Amino acid sequence: MIPTPTNPSDPPLPTAKMVVAKLDLFYGAFQALRQVTMPFAKNHITALIGPSGCGKSTLLRVLNRMNDLIPGVLVQGRVELDGLDIYAPATDVCELRTRVGMVFQRPNPFPLSVRDNVLFGLRVAGVHHRARLDETMERSLRAAWLWDNLKDRLHHPALELPLDQQQRLCVARLLAVSPEVILMDEPCSALDPIATAKIEELMLELKRDYSIVIVTHNMQQAARISDYTGYMLLGDMVEFGDTGRLFTNPADTRTQDYISGRYG
Amino acid sequence: MRISGDKIAKYVFLAIACSAIASLLLIALFILLEGLPFILRYGPWKFLSTSDWRPHEGAFGIAPMIISSLWITAGAMLIGAPLGVAGAVFLSEFVPKSVMCIIKPTIELLAGIPSVVYGFIGVMVLAPLIRTNLGGPGLSLLAAAVILGIMVLPTIISISVDAIGAVPNAFREGALALGATRWQAVRMVVLKAARSGIIASIILAMGRAVGETMAVIMVAGNTIRTPHSALEPVRTLTANIAIEMSAATGMHRQALFATGVVLFVVIMILNSLAMAAMRRKGGR
Ligand SMILES: Nc1ncnc2c1ncn2[C@@H]1O[C@H](COP(=O)(O)OP(=O)(O)O)[C@@H](O)[C@H]1O
Ligand SMILES: [Mg+2]
Numbered sequence: 001m002i003p004t005p006t007n008p009s010d011p012p013l014p015t016a017k018m019v020v021a022k023l024d025l026f027y028g029a030f031q032a033l034r035q036v037t038m039p040f041a042k043n044h045i046t047a048l049i050g051p052s053g054c055g056k057s058t059l060l061r062v063l064n065r066m067n068d069l070i071p072g073v074l075v076q077g078r079v080e081l082d083g084l085d086i087y088a089p090a091t092d093v094c095e096l097r098t099r100v101g102m103v104f105q106r107p108n109p110f111p112l113s114v115r116d117n118v119l120f121g122l123r124v125a126g127v128h129h130r131a132r133l134d135e136t137m138e139r140s141l142r143a144a145w146l147w148d149n150l151k152d153r154l155h156h157p158a159l160e161l162p163l164d165q166q167q168r169l170c171v172a173r174l175l176a177v178s179p180e181v182i183l184m185d186e187p188c189s190a191l192d193p194i195a196t197a198k199i200e201e202l203m204l205e206l207k208r209d210y211s212i213v214i215v216t217h218n219m220q221q222a223a224r225i226s227d228y229t230g231y232m233l234l235g236d237m238v239e240f241g242d243t244g245r246l247f248t249n250p251a252d253t254r255t256q257d258y259i260s261g262r263y264g
Numbered sequence: 265m266r267i268s269g270d271k272i273a274k275y276v277f278l279a280i281a282c283s284a285i286a287s288l289l290l291i292a293l294f295i296l297l298e299g300l301p302f303i304l305r306y307g308p309w310k311f312l313s314t315s316d317w318r319p320h321e322g323a324f325g326i327a328p329m330i331i332s333s334l335w336i337t338a339g340a341m342l343i344g345a346p347l348g349v350a351g352a353v354f355l356s357e358f359v360p361k362s363v364m365c366i367i368k369p370t371i372e373l374l375a376g377i378p379s380v381v382y383g384f385i386g387v388m389v390l391a392p393l394i395r396t397n398l399g400g401p402g403l404s405l406l407a408a409a410v411i412l413g414i415m416v417l418p419t420i421i422s423i424s425v426d427a428i429g430a431v432p433n434a435f436r437e438g439a440l441a442l443g444a445t446r447w448q449a450v451r452m453v454v455l456k457a458a459r460s461g462i463i464a465s466i467i468l469a470m471g472r473a474v475g476e477t478m479a480v481i482m483v484a485g486n487t488i489r490t491p492h493s494a495l496e497p498v499r500t501l502t503a504n505i506a507i508e509m510s511a512a513t514g515m516h517r518q519a520l521f522a523t524g525v526v527l528f529v530v531i532m533i534l535n536s537l538a539m540a541a542m543r544r545k546g547g548r
Contacts, residue, residue: 066441071360098443108434111457120452121442170438177442 010242013228017042017181017211018063018100023077025058025067032058034235036077040181040228045203045212047226047243049219050258054232056215057105060183063213064100065093081181098125101179105186107166109158109173114150117158117169121177136176144172145202164195171202182206184214188221200225219259223247231255295528298521311522317488319508319516326523328490332405332498333474335491336484339409340416340473345466347413348420352462355421356428357450368425375418383482386411391483400495403485409494411479416469423468427461428454460541467538471531477502501527 016039025033032055040046040063048056061067062079065086079086086096098121109117116123118137127133137154141147146168150156158169167187174182184203188196203212203225216222222229223243230240231252239246239255250256303311306324314325351371355364386407395402431454439449455462477500485497486507499507505520505527512520 064441066437069437069440094443094445097441102441104434104438104441106434108432108438110435110438110453112453120439120444123452124439124442124444124448173442 010245013039013041014044015042016040017082018213019078019080020059020062021078021080023059023062023075023079025055025062025076026074027070028072032235033062036232036235036237038230038237038240040211040213042211043207043209044227045207045214045225046228046230047222048213048215048230048232049217049222050232050238052217055235056232057185059232060102060185060213060215063181063183064097064102065091066097066102068093094124098177099179100181100183101174101177102183102185103167103170103174103187106190107163107170109161109166109169111157111159113155114158114161114169115154117173118176120173125177140172140176143175143206144168145198146172164191164198167191167195167199168202171199171206175206179210181211181213184212186215186217188216188218196221219247231258233258292528295521295524298518299525300522302515302518302522303525306519306522311519312526315490317504319512319519322515324515324519324522326501326504326526328488329499329501329504329523330526331490332484333500333502335405335494336408336412336480336498336500337470337473339405339494340412341466341470343410343413344416344420344469344473348417348465348469349424349462351417352421352424352428352465353450353455356425357446357454364425368422371418372422375422379415379476379479380482382411382415383479386479386483394495398495400493401485401497403483403497404495405484405491405498406494408480408484408498408500411483412473412476415476415479416472419469419472420465423465424458424462427458427465430461431457460544464538464541467534467541471534471538474534475502475527475531477506481506 018040019038020040021037023033023036024031036055036059038046048059050056058067062075063086067073067075075087081096081100085091086100110120112120115137118140119133122133122136138147138151141150146165149165150161150169158166161169167190171182188199191199200221203214206212214222214226226243228241229243229246231238231246231250231254233254239250239252241251246255247259250259311324311326312330313327314323315327316323316325317328355367359367387403390407390410391402391404393402394400394404394407398406435453435457436449439453440446444452480500481503484500484503486499486503487497488499488504489496491498501523505523508516509520
């Protein structure tokens with residue numbers, strides 16, 4: 001099932017890479033998501049905005065089943081990747097996570113060398129072919145605009161890099177496993193404005209090859225880079241639609257209040 | 265003039281702390297003063313590398329005891345380190361938090377069991393098992409290594425569990441988000457990040473094994489001889505001091521103190537290595 005945008009005046013949606021339909025999520029007795037329905041368009045950037053605690057990260061982590069790691073989580077509803085239910089019992093969760101990859105809020109490179117970070121995903125998948133590893137490492141570092149910076153420091157500890165390079169290394173490490181969807185949870189919140197601009201530019205470039213979902217509490221950022229935006233409040237998807245339209249002409253008064261700054 | 269209660273308490277605690285440190289320093293100084301002159305007079309190399317220990321004839325070579333101590337320690341680590349680290353990984357990564365909260369204090373309690381009890385179990389259970397299944401007298405290098413390997417488990421497990429628990433969850437999540445299984449995440453990231461703490465736990469355990477006396481006297485057999493097999497009875501440096509101290513006088517007594525100096529140095533080196541490893545936090 002393909003959900004339609006909340007607002008009928010939006011242009012028709014492109015192909016959906018992922019779809020969430022009638023999703024309820026419970027942390028034990030606490031319901032964190034309520035009947036959330038929205039598409040994530042292929043080769044576009046979809047932003048999730050809303051005040052802190054409204055369930056943005058929770059929704060993001062539904063898409064690669066990272067919530068499975070938290071004891072007592074219950075997910076109801078349908079989540080599709082290319083039309084297939086990712087919560088079906090037959091799903092290989094490890095494979096799913098290589099197709100739907102994630103960049104975290106705080107850069108979290110492993111305490112290994114730059115090279116071992118980038119190649120982690122391939123090694124996990126059992127790839128040991130030297131030429132293929134080298135080729136992938138260079139391609140991934142180039143795609144994350146790190147190759148020129150790091151090509152002479154491949155054996156340096158990743159944790160000694162500046163924060164923005166660490167975050168781009170996390171992107172490179174993800175690109176190395178050739179994901180189809182990239183989930184980013186406030187990827188710039190630990191970075192300064194210059195580093196943030198670099199990551200944003202990178203995302204705009206990456207959307208040609210990947211479908212991107214970004215959580216951000218920075219509305220300007222959502223307006224700058226995303227094609228579609230979902231506004232969430234207390235576990236509800238209040239409004240979803242074309243970013244330009246949602247920010248200029250919101251259909252819901254609560255969205256209006258939020259984007260005009262009357263909310264946290 | 266009035267002195268506040270706080271001030272008094274401060275000076276009282278300062279005095280207690282100073283006297284505690286002073287008494288430790290005095291002991292160290294006493295051992296050095298008693299042992300070092302002998303080592304210098306007898307010749308450090310002769311003392312450490314010759315194999316004749318015949319105190320009444322003035323022969324004081326401690327090589328067999330050094331070798332026995334090293335073999336027993338190595339054997340104990342061969343048994344204790346893999347078991348302890350595996351146990352720590354299992355407890356911290358694959359057991360629910362609630363269970364772990366019961367098991368970890370229980371394991372730490374095991375560290376409080378007096379070593380004479382471990383020795384007793386060694387004599388009653390382990391030595392006969394070795395005698396009947398593998399041969400030899402039973403009381404042997406192997407028996408001591410096994411008992412020490414078990415005795416150091418609480419040290420290794422509890423410090424390693426702390427080290428693994430201090431690994432930020434972000435590393436695990438990062439690994440899992442790249443398609444790793446739980447076990448791959450542990451093996452390829454968590455253990456690497458916790459490496460220095462785990463190494464420190466093993467070095468501290470080595471210190472304990474080198475210094476352990478009572479359990480070793482009970483199960484090692486105590487023959488002064490360079491061992492050629494794990495089934496032979498041996499005597500360690502610590503056992504030698506404990507066994508001969510009461511009857512020793514003169515040169516003999518000084519030689520035992522000198523043995524203490526050797527132990528003292530070995531354990532100081534091990535502890536500083538452990539401290540250096542712990543300070544060098546994860547993965548640098
Ligand atoms: N592991 C968890 N256990 C219980 N409640 C949680 C957990 N994670 C998040 N929550 C709750 O779910 C709600 C949504 O959280 P989250 O998705 O992190 O919000 P956001 O990312 O929008 O700030 C919050 O009320 C939060 O307290
Ligand atoms: Mg969040």
